[in-house]
Amino acid sequence: MDAGSIAFMIICASLVFLMTPGFAFFYGGLGRRKNVINTMMLCVIPIAVASVMWMICGYSLSFGGDGSLIGNFSHLFFNGVSETASTRGLEIPDALFAAFQMMFPIITVAILTGAATGRIHFTPLIIFIIFWFLLVYFPFAHMVWDEGLLAQWGTIDFAGGDVVHITSGVSGLVLALVLGKRRDYKRLEYRPHNVPFVFLGAGLFWFGWFGFNAGSALAADRLAGHAFVTTHISAAAAMLSWLIVEKVLTGKVSLVGASTGLVAGLVAITPGAGFVSTWSSLLIGLCVSPVCYFAILVLKSKFGYDDALDAFGCHGIGGIFGGLVTGLFTTPELALDGNNIGLIYGNAHLFLVTIAAIIFTIVWSAVATFVVIKVISIFTSIRVEERAEAIGLDDSEHEETAYPTFMGLDS
Numbered sequence: 001m002d003a004g005s006i007a008f009m010i011i012c013a014s015l016v017f018l019m020t021p022g023f024a025f026f027y028g029g030l031g032r033r034k035n036v037i038n039t040m041m042l043c044v045i046p047i048a049v050a051s052v053m054w055m056i057c058g059y060s061l062s063f064g065g066d067g068s069l070i071g072n073f074s075h076l077f078f079n080g081v082s083e084t085a086s087t088r089g090l091e092i093p094d095a096l097f098a099a100f101q102m103m104f105p106i107i108t109v110a111i112l113t114g115a116a117t118g119r120i121h122f123t124p125l126i127i128f129i130i131f132w133f134l135l136v137y138f139p140f141a142h143m144v145w146d147e148g149l150l151a152q153w154g155t156i157d158f159a160g161g162d163v164v165h166i167t168s169g170v171s172g173l174v175l176a177l178v179l180g181k182r183r184d185y186k187r188l189e190y191r192p193h194n195v196p197f198v199f200l201g202a203g204l205f206w207f208g209w210f211g212f213n214a215g216s217a218l219a220a221d222r223l224a225g226h227a228f229v230t231t232h233i234s235a236a237a238a239m240l241s242w243l244i245v246e247k248v249l250t251g252k253v254s255l256v257g258a259s260t261g262l263v264a265g266l267v268a269i270t271p272g273a274g275f276v277s278t279w280s281s282l283l284i285g286l287c288v289s290p291v292c293y294f295a296i297l298v299l300k301s302k303f304g305y306d307d308a309l310d311a312f313g314c315h316g317i318g319g320i321f322g323g324l325v326t327g328l329f330t331t332p333e334l335a336l337d338g339n340n341i342g343l344i345y346g347n348a349h350l351f352l353v354t355i356a357a358i359i360f361t362i363v364w365s366a367v368a369t370f371v372v373i374k375v376i377s378i379f380t381s382i383r384v385e386e387r388a389e390a391i392g393l394d395d396s397e398h399e400e401t402a403y404p405t406f407m408g409l410d411s
Contacts, residue, residue, distance in 0.1 A: 001084070002091035008220035009092050009100055015211025016103035018204055020047055023110045026201025026259070027117065029194040030309050034392025035118045036193065036402045039309075042113035042125065049129050050106040058105060058133060059098045062141035068149040070139045091219050100215060105137050107212075108164045114309030115172030118182050119389055122397045124382045128175075128372055135368040136167050140361065154340050154349060155357040156330065158227065159216035161271025161322040166361045169316020171369040173307055178373045179382065181306040183389050190308075195255050202259035206235055209266045213273040226334070227273040230281035231266065234273075237285025238265025245293050260314060264292040267318035272326030276342075280329035288321050320358055327354035 065072030217224035242261025296313035388396035
């Protein structure tokens with residue numbers, strides 16, 4: 001065991017945890033005033049549900065056994081998870097590895113809730129989260145990060161482009177489609193009710209993402225430092241390119257645009273942060289913002305789906321883009337396998353298996369999410385009533401308000 005790596009990983013796990021309150025502020029600021037408490041609660045409840053499930057069965061199903069699709073029950077309730085040694089050949093004990101990994105399902109399900117904000121009952125969402133973990137997150141964590149099916153194919157995912165962002169983005173889109181559009185969709189112009197909240201959340205993302213990506217090196221070493229640098233460069237470049245696109249197309253730049261751009265850059269670098277070169281991270285950041293901008297401003301309008309806070313447009317599309325460019329730019333020096341390198345270095349295998357893994361992830365996530373929603377809807381209503389949606393979910397679901405002195409109609 002290495003004391004420096006242990007301290008480093010404790011800090012990184014804490015940084016990843018901080019991202020979830022960041023999502024609460026980010027989504028809360030983007031949403032409407034009458035739904036801000038509910039929107040933030042949708043991000044907060046995964047902290048409780050995911051942490052308890054991870055300790056009971058999540059870690060075991062994700063990192064237990066040698067099955068192709070999912071783990072086993074060997075570590076239920078953290079049974080056999082050592083606090084003093086590693087069974088994975090790491091310089092940190094298994095218990096710390098499990099604690100670090102616990103932060104990832106929390107943030108994953110917080111992401112997808114943004115697609116359904118303003119129109120979903122709170123209790124059915126908790127039920128959905130439980131089954132979504134069992135059918136989507138835990139299997140993909142095992143298939144990608146514990147030598148499961150996708151790892152056997154040769155796909156790589158440094159910190160969660162596939163496991164976190166594609167699964168949550170696609171699932172959020174399916175959830176939005178099944179729920180249907182908000183009652184005022186296309187009749188009102190939805191604008192962020194609190195832009196400072198949005199940037200506060202984005203700032204917490206940027207800060208926490210250093211733990212998310214650098215911590216995925218699982219040691220305080222050169223690889224962690226490299227992932228730290230690529231993460232920052234990609235986020236900065238993506239913010240810049242988003243503002244350039246915004247200026248060219250609208251004549252103005254916005255703080256919401258800067259915030260969304262930096263998040264897109266963080267998402268895109270996640271699967272390759274420890275595999276691509278620094279110059280590649282600059283290109284990734286510069287290129288992802290125009291792609292996500294198009295998805296959010298053009299595709300959503302063209303196809304008419306109501307992804308309320310752009311979980312799919314930013315995380316789903318950004319994650320897919322990040323996976324593809326990882327298959328392009330993975331360097332021989334940083335590759336897990338010297339023969340499994342990026343397309344620009346002369347080997348097409350990684351790029352092709354990455355495409356196959358992305359398609360597999362999209363289909364699995366979409367089908368599982370659809371089935372879970374439909375089964376839950378047999379027993380209870382998932383979508384709130386029109387009157388509750390009109391007065392706001394802060395009042396109808398929680399009987400709380402973020403702004404007690406506000407007495408007018410929301411906008």
